[in-house]
Amino acid sequence: MSVIDWKQRGVVRYEPEDRPLLETFQRETFGADAMQLAPDHFHWLFEEPPERDDEGVQLWVCKRNGAIVGQQGGIPFALKVGERTRKASWAIDLMVAAEWRLRGVGPALSESHMAASDLAVSLSMTDAAYKSYKRAGWTDLGNIPTYLRVLDPPRCLRVSPYGGGLAKLVAKVGKPALTTASFGYAMGSRAFGAKLVEIGSFDHRVDELWEAASPQHPVIARRDWAFLNWRFDASPKADRHRRFYVTRGETVLAYVVLRVDHWKGEPVAVVCDYLARPGWLMPAFALVVDQARREGMAALMCRTLNAQAARPLSLMGFLCLKNGLRTPTRMMVRPALDQPELKPLTGDPKAWFVTTADSDMGFKSLGE
Template sequence: MHREYRAGAIHSDERHHRWLFDDNPDNGAEGPQYWIYQKEGTIHGQQAGIPFALFVNGAARRASWAINLKVTPAYQMRGIGGVLSEIYLRDNEVTAAVNVTEAARKAFLRAGWEFLGRIPKYVRPLRTAGIRAGLPGALRGLAPLFYPLLLVVDGWWWSYLRLHGFRMEPVAAFDPRIDQVWNEASDAYPVVGRRDYTRLRWRFDAAPDPRRYHRFYLFQGGRLSGYAVLRYSIRNGRRVAVVVDFLCPPRLLRALFALCLQQARHAGMDDLQTVMCHCPGRTGTLLSLGFLQRDSSEHEFLVHYGKEEDVTRHLLGNRHNWFVTMADCDLEWMFLREHETEPEQQV
């Protein structure tokens, strides 16, 4: 099916394929979640999944992110996609998807999936170029006036960080200490995918190109309290830092993202961006740091949860209960795209 992807697409990269499917630590005894429809030696359809452990009110569920449902044009409208998806759903208690094609979306809804809305994108300009790009055309000339206001906001937050003993330290790779963050923070999120040492080591340190990820530990005083993973990219001619993943207790989200802003500014980026769902009651967390929220039709969120009990169904059926970052599903690769380049960092 590689010919169905555009040239250079990450899903046609053999290293990426082996890592994502063969090496996933949450694979079951049956092996990778990858199904194909083949006729006369030629593959005409596929459905893949990224298995993970989903914790719903602290109880683990066997879950998977649905990706790469594709059927070659000559074999579409024959029910092949529906059959592949039906077989896939049997393997999971909870199945979720983001960024599906319109054809896949219709097939999923017919199969009983629920549409939970769109996962928002957040953008925080750091320099005049970033502010100008975020303003309507008629107002872009005012960008230099907004920049000093953002510096005032940043100055206030940096004073807050110093006063309360917050700091962020870079690490070359995750280590077993990160289990402490998962154990202490995960219960605060009603629906969250496991982010322990084993999972993070696979997701970032064992990835085909781990150097693209910049890992940071959040400390308050001497206590490890969270982490963040950033990537630097050039999008539409601007230097952009992207928060790919993070975790901390909800009360520390502002401190964590304020420190991410510091790191992005130090690296010479124009913007800090992310796509995420976070815990209930925290909508204003990023807005208070100067982020702008933008809904995107690209990030439609669908879930299938079978025969879960009523309480669990209530939690899973509300997008605002989910903790989702760009490290989940294939959000990172769909957002950054493969053709975008890594910028040189300022020192």
């Protein structure tokens, strides 16, 4: 069905005059305290992305009987697929009023969003959205793993959602061994002249880092200064993030973005985003583990899909939790019908590099 057909069914791109109706819908479906209702969040998310559409914000609404009964948001981004850059969009906040579900509203919204890009990707969707995307022919790439590095076993085990299994594993390894491994890798990194430097905001040196690091990842959203400045420095919650460079001399070898969440009362350092030059991922994480340990964190956590990270993180004592802390973080993708050449590479989860900086995965803290 064409976009014109969807317009005939009440699906249109959001316009500023729709704001009162949209707020009423969002309040009823997301809740009165939902971030979707915050004006600064809306402006930043839909009006400020570096890859924003000339045609308007990537937000589609379905109107019936003078009210909005459904919405589909999108975050436009540049996706490197192989050696080419494609126009892509993260599908977010697909929501349909209960009385209008299974009546074609969800597919109409999704198809309108799809028509704006070469490729649509969804992370951490609801069960209802997952079923809708599955029926529409999206490719299921499985779950985004969560890597957990225990820093203080007694405190971490007290709040662990994995009970005896995790307790036995960590007890077998023991705090001394974990601490020694962390210290050893960090010392090795410093021996090669690398150091972890906290910065106030990103600068254009990350453009050079992006050019050096991106070729090792077949499918990755662009992480240059324009993106990092928008995603972290210009965010309404910019003060929630701590930014670090791993440097050697004047060269930026990697960057890491951290925040501190609280899981059942214990502080947990969360890696929101990272990127490293070839060969520097393990040294970068070693320095971050050491930093988190010295600051008294119970654990360090990183949700990421990166085939090149699995073995280095395992060697450093990270536990791979394939289903996350509470629920799986699903990932689905669908190339546009006129872009079939994208399907083989983007349909392979081993080709992707993903972190919680992608889509809206990192908008909420662990306890939310």
